[in-house]
Amino acid sequence: MVTIDYRDLLERLGGADAGTPGPKSNAGTLMFTGPVTASTVRKIACDADIIPILLGSQGRILDIGRTSRVFPPHIRKAITARDRGCAFPQCTIPAPWCEAHHINYWSRGGSTGTGNGALLCPHHHGLIHKEQWTVQLRGGVPWFTPPPHLDPRRVPRRNRYFRLE
Numbered sequence: 001m002v003t004i005d006y007r008d009l010l011e012r013l014g015g016a017d018a019g020t021p022g023p024k025s026n027a028g029t030l031m032f033t034g035p036v037t038a039s040t041v042r043k044i045a046c047d048a049d050i051i052p053i054l055l056g057s058q059g060r061i062l063d064i065g066r067t068s069r070v071f072p073p074h075i076r077k078a079i080t081a082r083d084r085g086c087a088f089p090q091c092t093i094p095a096p097w098c099e100a101h102h103i104n105y106w107s108r109g110g111s112t113g114t115g116n117g118a119l120l121c122p123h124h125h126g127l128i129h130k131e132q133w134t135v136q137l138r139g140g141v142p143w144f145t146p147p148p149h150l151d152p153r154r155v156p157r158r159n160r161y162f163r164l165e
Helices: 006-010 038-047 073-083 122-131
Strands: 002-004 026-030 034-037 053-055 061-064 099-102 117-120 134-138 141-145
Touching: 002 038, 006 026, 006 038, 026 038, 034 038, 038 099, 038 122, 073 099, 073 117, 099 122, 117 122
Parallel strands: none
Antiparallel strands: 002 026, 026 034, 053 061, 099 117, 134 141
16 A cells, blocks of 8 residues: 555646655655655556545545556557567567557656557656656657756657568
């Protein structure tokens, strides 16, 4: 079980908002191991089968959120048929070794469907969360825009290994 303040969970990666902790700040707590960064909680939550519970100041349950964070098998199969492997540019990792990633984070209201999913190998899945890459579907193909510190022009790119066209 992970507990985290809702504001820390939603904070933009990099802590760009004044007064908010950065991605390295300990903002969450794992039940058995202790403090963990907000970015780590977001990465765990991306693959977890969780139900968010909103607690009031005295621990009273105020709201229980959506339950369908994990991509169900039929949606995962559709994304696999589309992406065929890790969708990150130049990656050759096959689909069975990949994770389904929410393009628009589920914690920020993103849906769990083919229009909001992309296959990513564990390495690139972590990179997306850590390095502030953005992902967009264009014509049903995931396109990746690097953060400014990697490419100041922010030229979008896609994986052509699995789809040559």
